[in-house]
Amino acid sequence: MDLLAIPPLQRTLVQAVVACFEPRVEVLAAVVVGSLAKGKADRVSDVDVLFMVEPGFHRDGQPCIDRFLAGREVFHCWQGAHGNQGYYWRYIFYDFTSIEIHLIDVNAEFPLARPYLPLFDKTSCIHALEVDGPAPSHWDFPAYMAEGDGLVWELFDCLKWAERGQRGLVRHHLRKLLAEMDKDPNIVDRD
Structure with missing residues (x-):
């Protein structure tokens, strides 16, 4: 699957967020997961992007996030941490698009199940995160997160x-x- 197979609104979000993060030397790789990677996306599917970063850079990603958000009307934002080795931001926009942006330290134990869509991999680090087994299912998502x-x-x-x-x-x-x-x-x- 390639980027052109992603629906237009989501493809625009993917391209915009990658443009904000990829130039940073601390950002090593990026993948899209979820329904976009499975080829099952529709108009309301969210964009799930994981960026593998140099250890500690997850704490310095806010300027990239701010550039990505410039000119976008945010309905809701929820952000949090993946322990001490990552941060995430989840945005819902007024046009009903949504995105999850995860910055994960490259040395974190963060399982990456297939399918995923590689966006870039500067240091060939994506494969090291790959695990066997199915990707998480919506049926198994925790509640009241x-x-x-x-x-x-x-x-x-x-x-x-x-x-x-x-x-x-x-x-x-x-x-x-x-x-x-x-x-x-x-x-x-x-x-």
């Missing part, structure tokens, strides 16, 4: 699944989500 900080993203995923007619997946995830929310002592029901 980051103690609720991921709630908007999760509900957006449910909207996308509903639009595709995947009602069983929506029901499955909402049940998990509600079960986790019921455990949150910070949620107060009001009459």
